[in-house]
Amino acid sequence: MGQAAIPRTTQSNRPGWSAEGRPLLRRFASDWILPRWRTIALALCWTAGVAASSSGYPAIIKHSFDSLRQPGDSASAALPWVLLGIVGITACRGLFLYLYQTTATRVATRMVTDVQKAAFAHLMNADFARLTRETTGRLVARMTSDLTAVSAASQAVLVSARDTFTVVAMVSVMFYYDWAMTLVVLCGGPLAALPVHRLSLRLRSVARRTQRELGSTTSRLTETFSGARLIKSFRLERYVVRRLNENFEQVLRLRLKAVRARAGVLSLLEVLGGIAVASTIAFAFWRITSGINTEGDFVAYVACIVIAAQSLRSLGSVSNATSEGLAAAERIYELLDEKPAVVDRPSARPLAVKTASIVFDNVSFAYAADARTPALRDLSMNVAGGEMVALVGRSGAGKSTIVNLVPRLFDVSAGAILIDGQDIRDVTLASLREAIAMVSQEITLFDDTIRANIALGRLGAGQEDIIAAAKAAAAHDFIMAQPDGYDTVIGEGGLRLSGGQRQRLALARAFLKDAPILLLDEATSALDTESEGLVQAALARFTRNRTTLVIAHRLSTVQRASMICVMDEGRLAEVGTHAELLARNGIYAKLCRSQALLDLGGGPIHDSALTAPAPPTAAA
Numbered sequence: 001m002g003q004a005a006i007p008r009t010t011q012s013n014r015p016g017w018s019a020e021g022r023p024l025l026r027r028f029a030s031d032w033i034l035p036r037w038r039t040i041a042l043a044l045c046w047t048a049g050v051a052a053s054s055s056g057y058p059a060i061i062k063h064s065f066d067s068l069r070q071p072g073d074s075a076s077a078a079l080p081w082v083l084l085g086i087v088g089i090t091a092c093r094g095l096f097l098y099l100y101q102t103t104a105t106r107v108a109t110r111m112v113t114d115v116q117k118a119a120f121a122h123l124m125n126a127d128f129a130r131l132t133r134e135t136t137g138r139l140v141a142r143m144t145s146d147l148t149a150v151s152a153a154s155q156a157v158l159v160s161a162r163d164t165f166t167v168v169a170m171v172s173v174m175f176y177y178d179w180a181m182t183l184v185v186l187c188g189g190p191l192a193a194l195p196v197h198r199l200s201l202r203l204r205s206v207a208r209r210t211q212r213e214l215g216s217t218t219s220r221l222t223e224t225f226s227g228a229r230l231i232k233s234f235r236l237e238r239y240v241v242r243r244l245n246e247n248f249e250q251v252l253r254l255r256l257k258a259v260r261a262r263a264g265v266l267s268l269l270e271v272l273g274g275i276a277v278a279s280t281i282a283f284a285f286w287r288i289t290s291g292i293n294t295e296g297d298f299v300a301y302v303a304c305i306v307i308a309a310q311s312l313r314s315l316g317s318v319s320n321a322t323s324e325g326l327a328a329a330e331r332i333y334e335l336l337d338e339k340p341a342v343v344d345r346p347s348a349r350p351l352a353v354k355t356a357s358i359v360f361d362n363v364s365f366a367y368a369a370d371a372r373t374p375a376l377r378d379l380s381m382n383v384a385g386g387e388m389v390a391l392v393g394r395s396g397a398g399k400s401t402i403v404n405l406v407p408r409l410f411d412v413s414a415g416a417i418l419i420d421g422q423d424i425r426d427v428t429l430a431s432l433r434e435a436i437a438m439v440s441q442e443i444t445l446f447d448d449t450i451r452a453n454i455a456l457g458r459l460g461a462g463q464e465d466i467i468a469a470a471k472a473a474a475a476h477d478f479i480m481a482q483p484d485g486y487d488t489v490i491g492e493g494g495l496r497l498s499g500g501q502r503q504r505l506a507l508a509r510a511f512l513k514d515a516p517i518l519l520l521d522e523a524t525s526a527l528d529t530e531s532e533g534l535v536q537a538a539l540a541r542f543t544r545n546r547t548t549l550v551i552a553h554r555l556s557t558v559q560r561a562s563m564i565c566v567m568d569e570g571r572l573a574e575v576g577t578h579a580e581l582l583a584r585n586g587i588y589a590k591l592c593r594s595q596a597l598l599d600l601g602g603g604p605i606h607d608s609a610l611t612a613p614a615p616p617t618a619a620a
Contacts, residue, residue, distance in 0.1 A: 024330060027333070036111060039106070043158060044161055046096050046099040046100035047100050047161050049099070050093060050096040051166045051168065053089055054166050056089040057303055057307060058177075058301070058307075059300065061300050061303045063085070104159070109151070111154055112147055112151040112154060115147060115150060115332065116147050119332055119335055119336060123139065127341055127409075128342075128404075129367075129409075130338065135222070136219065136222050137218035137219025137220065137221060141218040145328075146331050147328070152324070153324060153326070154325065159318060162311075163311035163312070163314045163315050163318070166308070167311045173300075174304045174305070177300060177301050177304070178297065178301060181283050181287065181301065206261060210327075213247065213251050213254055214251060216247060217244070217251055220247055221244065224240050224244065258324070341411065342408050342409075345426060348427055348428045348429075349426070350431040351427040351428070351432050351434075351435055352422065353419070353420060353516050355385025355386065355420060355547075356386070356419065356420065356435070356546070357382070357383060357421075358382075358383040358417065358418070359381075359382050359417070360379050360380055360402070361380060361416045361417070363376055363379040363380070363412050363414070363416070364413050374570055376402070376405075376570045376571075377570045378415075379402070379570075379572055381565060381572055383549065384547075385420075386545040387548070387563065388548040389562065389563045389564075390561035390565070391550065391552075392551075392565070392567070392588065393566055393587075397568055398567045398570040398571075399521075399551045399567050402549065403438070403521050403551060406424070406436065407436045407519070408424055408425070408432060408433075419435070437509075437510040437514075437515040437519070438518075438521070439506050439509075439510045439519070439521065440506075440521040441522035443494065443499075444493075444506075445490060445506070447490070447491055447493075449484075449489055450482065450488050451487060453494075454469060454505060454512055457469065457512035461512055469508040469509070469511040470504075473505070473511055473535065473538055474538055475504040475507070475508050507539075517546070518543060518546055518549075520548065521551045522551055536557070536560075555592075558578060561577075563575060564577060564578060564588065566588045566591075
């Protein structure tokens, strides 16, 4: 990939093509066009063939006109040759057009596919923070509508090569027939350059705004369709329709502006073409009456102008498509130029896991550099290898932030996190995340089979291992009750399953990974009482001798922990067992009394639970 920076300017002060468009074109050509020069050269050869065969039209027209005007047998004798010439020229042009079209489309489609692959790979390797900074709809728009505009521009540029060659061929023929008349016709060309240039710049500005608005519209459509249950339950149909209509109208206004800009270019070229034809007829009339040219010369000359004018109009639309494509390419390069902040250090080495102990050494973190209130402040905590630690606290206390920092979804702002004495910033991301399995309350499932979704925990896992993981997560029985068992396709996000079933599949995926560190973020929140008991028993077995950090609001989970860490406003407020923290009558006890922690059945903790001693831990 080229590394030249693309200048960025404001909407209100866009420089001309020389300052902005040309560097972008040069970079795009260097990155994506030049590597395919052989196929492009072949397409240009077919283009030259199209132009050469097109230049034969005026010659055959002149010959036909002059020959068929001859009296008697001369015209009859010339007719077969005229017809044969017409068929021959059209056959040659048709062959070259076919070869050109297939070659040009192949190279343009291949190029855009490679751009799409590069953009998607870049997004998948980007920071978690970057992926959450932009809505899903906007990311989808970058991968679809932006690339569609680039594809259209790429094919338009290749078409422009064909039209350019055709114009050059026609002008050459025009000079051959009458150089003086050709000079008269060409004098009007420079008059179109400035207005066409200005209209193209305007179109590019509109295209930028259109791409952004399309991204916003796609984002709203995505969130609207995903919230269908809420919309129906609260009768929000009119609200969301009105909300989306605003986006649709804005896109319409921008597209109409683009239409006016395109129409301006084409209309200008049409008017100039008419002026050129009128000038040609006037000049030709004088030369024919003077005996300098014949009627056949004039007819051939007009045929040249008609063919050249058609190609010139096509070139005008190429300028429009190129402007839109450049606006889309600029957005794509903005994406490709982003550098991830969470990367391997040059000296990074694989993580060596022994006991999988985790140490938080004065860790502070803020999601934004200018955040007034950090998510974590001076957190110091030791998690012994094989120990289960429960994180409790009110919403926004920093529990999920801790879980996100361990696999380096974000990097700490200050302090350090160590696993078996190794700073996680000094080890490779691949080895760090290989040692960690995570289950979140926000379950991610793909529109694929149950087997494939569980196998994401360890790609290439065999059927026996997948079934064993499903049984450990208490999921095997409901899986076998599905129409196709493990081969059942569960729909987008697992919509064909209940919330508890989706959560058990996520647990099975984590069990299959069998990592030494397990991170659970409300992993049993959607389970019913029966499933909760089964999964808790499975977790008790699975977490034995495995380092586990669990965010929980259920007493059944909290009581099994070796240690409970109470978070409050980004700080570690209390540490101890269930009984110790209740006896201290601090924040933890208040959480219990305020029903922030629930019993096994999903209801508030009873008074007996507030005084009973904690049961033996499963991971002792």
